[in-house]
Amino acid sequence: MDFALTEEHLMIRDSAREFAERSLRPNAARLDAAEEFPVDAIKEAAEHGFLGLTVPEEYGGAGLGNLHASILLEEINAADPSVGVTISVHMSLFCSMLAKHGTEQQKSKYLPLLASGELIGAYCLTEPNAGSDAAAVITKAVKVDGGYTLTGTKSWVTTGPHAGLFVVYAVTDPDAPKGKGMSAFIVEAAYDGVSAGKKEEKMGLRASSTTEIILDDVFVPEENVVGELNKGFNIALDTLDGGRIGIASQAVGIHRACLEASIKYSSQREQFGKPINRFQAIAFMMADMATDLEAARLLVHKAAWLRDNGLPCTKECSMAKLFASRACNKAAQDAVQIHGGAGYTKEFDVERYFRDARITEIYEGVTDVQRIVISRNL
Amino acid sequence: MSDLVTNFDLSEEQEMIRDTVRQFAREVIAPGAAHADEHKELNEAAWDGMVELCLPGLPFSEEWGGAGFDNLSYSIAVEEISRVCGSMGLTLAAHVSLGTWPIYAFGSQALKERYLPGLCSGEFMGAYALTEPGAGSDSASTQTTAVLDGDEYIINGAKCFTTNGSYSKCFVITVQTNAELGSKGIMAMVIDRDQPGFIIEPGEEKLGMRGSDWVNLVFQNCRVPKDAVLGEEGEGFSTFMKTLEGGRISIAALSLGIAQGALDQALAYSNEREQFGMSLNKHQAVAFKLADMETEIQAARHMVYHASRLKDAGRAYGAAAATAKYFASEVAMRATYEAIQIFGGNGYSREYPVERMYRDAKLCVIGEGTSEVQKIIISRDLLKRFASNNG
Numbered sequence: 001m002d003f004a005l006t007e008e009h010l011m012i013r014d015s016a017r018e019f020a021e022r023s024l025r026p027n028a029a030r031l032d033a034a035e036e037f038p039v040d041a042i043k044e045a046a047e048h049g050f051l052g053l054t055v056p057e058e059y060g061g062a063g064l065g066n067l068h069a070s071i072l073l074e075e076i077n078a079a080d081p082s083v084g085v086t087i088s089v090h091m092s093l094f095c096s097m098l099a100k101h102g103t104e105q106q107k108s109k110y111l112p113l114l115a116s117g118e119l120i121g122a123y124c125l126t127e128p129n130a131g132s133d134a135a136a137v138i139t140k141a142v143k144v145d146g147g148y149t150l151t152g153t154k155s156w157v158t159t160g161p162h163a164g165l166f167v168v169y170a171v172t173d174p175d176a177p178k179g180k181g182m183s184a185f186i187v188e189a190a191y192d193g194v195s196a197g198k199k200e201e202k203m204g205l206r207a208s209s210t211t212e213i214i215l216d217d218v219f220v221p222e223e224n225v226v227g228e229l230n231k232g233f234n235i236a237l238d239t240l241d242g243g244r245i246g247i248a249s250q251a252v253g254i255h256r257a258c259l260e261a262s263i264k265y266s267s268q269r270e271q272f273g274k275p276i277n278r279f280q281a282i283a284f285m286m287a288d289m290a291t292d293l294e295a296a297r298l299l300v301h302k303a304a305w306l307r308d309n310g311l312p313c314t315k316e317c318s319m320a321k322l323f324a325s326r327a328c329n330k331a332a333q334d335a336v337q338i339h340g341g342a343g344y345t346k347e348f349d350v351e352r353y354f355r356d357a358r359i360t361e362i363y364e365g366v367t368d369v370q371r372i373v374i375s376r377n378l
Numbered sequence: 379m380s381d382l383v384t385n386f387d388l389s390e391e392q393e394m395i396r397d398t399v400r401q402f403a404r405e406v407i408a409p410g411a412a413h414a415d416e417h418k419e420l421n422e423a424a425w426d427g428m429v430e431l432c433l434p435g436l437p438f439s440e441e442w443g444g445a446g447f448d449n450l451s452y453s454i455a456v457e458e459i460s461r462v463c464g465s466m467g468l469t470l471a472a473h474v475s476l477g478t479w480p481i482y483a484f485g486s487q488a489l490k491e492r493y494l495p496g497l498c499s500g501e502f503m504g505a506y507a508l509t510e511p512g513a514g515s516d517s518a519s520t521q522t523t524a525v526l527d528g529d530e531y532i533i534n535g536a537k538c539f540t541t542n543g544s545y546s547k548c549f550v551i552t553v554q555t556n557a558e559l560g561s562k563g564i565m566a567m568v569i570d571r572d573q574p575g576f577i578i579e580p581g582e583e584k585l586g587m588r589g590s591d592w593v594n595l596v597f598q599n600c601r602v603p604k605d606a607v608l609g610e611e612g613e614g615f616s617t618f619m620k621t622l623e624g625g626r627i628s629i630a631a632l633s634l635g636i637a638q639g640a641l642d643q644a645l646a647y648s649n650e651r652e653q654f655g656m657s658l659n660k661h662q663a664v665a666f667k668l669a670d671m672e673t674e675i676q677a678a679r680h681m682v683y684h685a686s687r688l689k690d691a692g693r694a695y696g697a698a699a700a701t702a703k704y705f706a707s708e709v710a711m712r713a714t715y716e717a718i719q720i721f722g723g724n725g726y727s728r729e730y731p732v733e734r735m736y737r738d739a740k741l742c743v744i745g746e747g748t749s750e751v752q753k754i755i756i757s758r759d760l761l762k763r764f765a766s767n768n769g
Contacts, residue, residue, distance in 0.1 A: 126723070129652070131653060131722050131723060132653050132654075132722060133653035133654045133655075136653070136654075155723075156723050200726075200727050200729075201727060201728035201729065202726055202727060202728065203726050203727075203728065203733045203736075203737070204726075270512075271513075271514060271515050271516035271519070272515075272516045272519075273516075281750045281753070282750075329715070333711070333740070336585070336740060336744075337743065337744065337748065337749070337750075340514045340515065340744055340748055341509060341514055341538070341539050341744055341745070342514075343744075344584055344585050344586070344740065344741060344744055345581075345582035345583060345584055345585070346582060346583040346584070346585075347582050351584075351585045354585060354740065355585070355737070358718065358726060358736070359726050361719065362718075362719070362722055362723055362725065362726055363723065366719065366722050367719065368661075368663045368664075368719075371663070
């Protein structure tokens with residue numbers, strides 16, 4: 001057992017923290033209020049090489065793993081979870097998916113562009129009637145000369161109109177049992193017939209862009225099928241294991257921001273003649289918050305370590321996501337509580353953390369889906 | 379009188395209020411709730427409808443233009459409105475319990491004549507200003523000062539988070555007359571909106587209850603006649619504490635309504651939404667969430683109605699109000715949180731009301747005494763009774 005992070009881990013943490021404090025935190029409230037996609041922040045993250053962190057070196061990335069990514073994402077999310085989710089989806093649901101399942105041709109064509117941030121990746125699985133029941137997708141891919149034509153509507157696509165590449169899961173064998181006839185396709189945003197639909201008005205993560213992606217008779221060349229035909233659902237699920245590490249890391253980041261804000265406010269705010277952190281009611285809330293944070297982070301790091309070592313990790317990824325997202329929401333509720341009336345206003349960041357935290361228990365598998373995964377693996 | 383608090387049936391009058399307000403809330407308030415939240419503006423048409431139903435004066439005697447109903451009827455009205463719109467529930471609760479009741483209970487004949495008819499008819503709203511930037515949970519540390527100068531007090535200081543302020547004609551405020559006396563030096567006064575030296579500033583943007591108005595108040599050498607004092611000098615703080623006891627029942631009713639509204643939404647959505655080939659409510663995980671919500675809401679309703687009945691019976695209700703407020707507001711947090719969970723991604727979207735309900739619910743565990751303040755009250759009451767029983 002060795003809980004120490006390597007120098008390389010610490011270097012990533014420090015450079016990500018420096019970037020987050022300098023370029024993300026000062027703008028987060030403004031971008032949230034304006035619902036403005038953080039174009040400059042994503043560009044700067046690309047310049048730091050963060051977008052290609054997990055892309056193999058031969059394709060222009062840093063060739064690092066899930067634990068490195070988790071450490072990076074905690075820092076980014078502690079400052080701005082809207083930027084955090086954009087990077088997490090790009091990294092874990094696109095880059096890592098392609099690096100693992102893509103052909104040599106797909107990888108050499110797309111990974112360098114993804115690593116440099118020239119193209120941002122997005123993930124299209126969910127549909128209006130396929131949420132938790134993801135195998136129920138009806139977007140169809142019909143075989144034509146030289147490829148497939150895709151038709152359907154994908155919902156809740158993170159990064160939507162700002163993405164350059166989508167991985168789209170569509171039905172290639174409608175007669176196969178549910179989930180057995182689905183394939184994964186790389187779809188360029190520039191292809192004819194791809195458009196962004198309705199933009200979601202969300203409680204939080206308001207600077208991230210979440211839209212429908214509409215596929216209207218989109219021709220996708222044969223060579224853009226990822227992995228084996230009709231085995232796409234397995235890729236979708238395997239990818240989500242990694243994605244859950246990303247979202248769990250996001251939860252850890254928001255959780256830490258809540259704790260840090262609470263420590264700061266409770267040491268400055270005086271009531272009944274002393275700083276409120278001297279009251280057990282407040283101090284114990286923070287003790288629980290800190291303990292939960294530690295537990296969540298350890299679960300996330302363990303899941304990332306398992307995945308980096310090629311060990312089975314499906315159950316552990318779900319456990320990390322389940323625990324970290326719930327703990328994060330408790331922390332956000334308590335952080336607002338510690339701030340009292342002030343925390344209910346936009347003068348303090350905890351108001352935003354409270355709204356941002358709520359999504360971590362929903363996307364990339366709601367909590368009950370994590371429980372399905374965990375219980376089936378027992 | 380013995381069955382006063384064990385009779386769980388509603389009277390015909392109480393049922394009538396419930397049915398009338400329920401229908402009104404669904405037809406008139408609900409359609410505008412999302413708009414009010416999004417645009418951060420009070421739904422004035424909804425208030426006008428509440429005025430027509432005589433809700434602003436519901437629990438006050440007809441002598442002052444009130445409707446003469448009991449406090450339980452009033453709690454039920456707040457509950458039914460909050461079920462579709464927390465902001466309008468809060469508007470009514472703050473107007474009745476905080477803005478009007480202290481004048482009704484403690485005001486001089488002159489003050490009552492000046493303000494109660496307008497408050498009861500809903501011509502204008504009432505507001506209550508206790509909280510200051512430096513005096514939140516520690517409300518006795520009021521820094522706003524009142525210095526006697528002839529027949530007038532000169533007021534200086536600032537108040538924050540004053541609900542309904544933009545629409546209020548009169549403001550019940552606390553001031554410190556003599557800092558050396560601590561809470562005994564606190565006095566309550568009613569200040570008219572038009573008083574020179576009294577400035578009303580817009581409040582900060584809020585997480586929720588965005589369709590409810592709040593303002594910040596500034597007093598700069600504001601001169602107020604002596605007859606604006608509410609109750610006896612030196613008893614201002616207890617006047618405020620008593621006002622808050624009633625206010626807590628209303629926030630408990632508000633919480634109860636929000637929780638019930640979240641359950642209403644979760645029931646409808648889980649019945650209609652299918653995943654894995656069946657409606658969501660056929661999955662145990664979802665059905666059991668609904669069962670937990672229902673159980674907690676029933677318990678909260680008993681507590682809210684019990685506290686209301688105690689007040690109607692003229693019995694002490696401070697501790698009952700605190701337990702009801704603490705419990706019901708936490709139930710509202712859990713119910714709205716779980717309702718979003720049942721809605722999944724849609725629950726995070728502003729297209730469905732549960733997203734707003736969760737943000738609104740968070741006010742309930744903070745306003746009119748945080749959950750922590752309620753626990754101070756509940757535990758002190760408990761320890762006092764323990765000590766007196768064990769002499």
